[in-house]
Amino acid sequence: MRVLMTSLAVEAHFNGAVPLAWALRAAGHEVRVASQPALTGTITRAGLTAVPVGTDHVHHDLVRHLGAELTGFYRDIDFTGERGDDYLSLKGANTLLTATFYAQANNDAMVDELVDYARYWQPDLVIWEPFTFAGAVAARASGAAHARLLWGPDLFLRMRQAFRRHMELLPEELHDDTLEEWLTWTLDRFGCDFDEETVVGQWNIDQMPEGIRLPLGRPTVPMRYVPYNGRSVIPDWLREPPRRPRICLTLGITSRDMAYPNLVSLDELFEAVAELDVEIVATLTEAQRAEVARVPDNTRVTDFVPLHALLPSCSAAVHHGGAGTWSTAAVYGVPQLVIADMWDNVYRARRLADLGAGLFLPPDELTVAGLRDGLEQLLTKPSFHEDAQRLREAMVAEPSPAGVVPALEELTRQQRN
Structure with missing residues (x-):
């Protein structure tokens, strides 16, 4: 069969699709x-x-232009529902995300050309990243089956x-x-009507395991997360086992591309680990x-190292809670x-702590002493290693x-008949 996969142009959102492709x-x-x-x-x-x-989307530019005003709005969105799902908050989040993210990431030029290509190539199945609604539009316009490929817990569908x-x-x-209004207008340009499948897909491909996956009542094909970190080369220093416990510290690849501010001071992070008998x-x-005043003697700074090569040698990882980093450490x-404060990163951090496989430190509660104490707990308490293994x-x-x-082949056949 012919399979058209699609993702907005954000590397971290695309990488999770590569092993399935x-x-x-x-x-x-x-x-x-x-x-x-x-x-x-990529x-x-x-x-x-x-x-x-x-044409390339301008969401990154929007974040840079609005800065803390926009990221503050994103931080206020309660994707988990822990503060209660009141209608006005949910409506506000739906409006804000559609205007500043969904419609920006799926700009008209991208949607138009994707539909044109799908109508020309006639795929049997379109697999789309969960924010790339252009994939669902193209599937509807070309008569293809379509599925959402999830890279994390489906908090956006839960909120929807x-x-x-x-x-x-x-x-x-x-x-x-x-x-719905934006997608209705978009679909109408191609002679198609809106229904909720344009938002939720005909089924999901879910890379989260039981205990993390959300039971939302949608047809779901569970799939193992397989790490893919882009073009990778093993550095010489990674060919030998560490002499001390090794800790990975990373802020993820999305922060490199976008103007989201660092959650914590890098100097404070390095101050917290400087006196530990570890290799960072x-x-x-x-x-x-350039933001760091002093790199401790126990720290190796590198622009990039593939996490699937680094993490098997690590005793702990410190990061922002992004889907790829979290999942690679988990696997x-x-x-x-x-250290997480927005999007679905907070849910992953909390579930990790609930399962005993790590710790969650909100940035506004973080101190140098607290970070150092957390790392010492991860390194010295066997329960963290045991629960991480589970x-x-x-x-x-x-x-x-x-x-x-085979399951995707059968579901496609059912939807196409």
């Missing part, structure tokens, strides 16, 4: 990956066929379902769904390195200390990308 190709299917031109090199370096569509439940209790004249491997860009059974067992118990291909 490889598996589909190895099974004999035709696979092409469509995105804005900025992602073309796609081809993964050994996949790229289809550049439209809560919002729709509240809205359905109101008189119809008071219904106000900005995401910190992945920092040149710009991030290798590494205890994690997560999380690893749950991760690797799911079917591999190759193992889910």
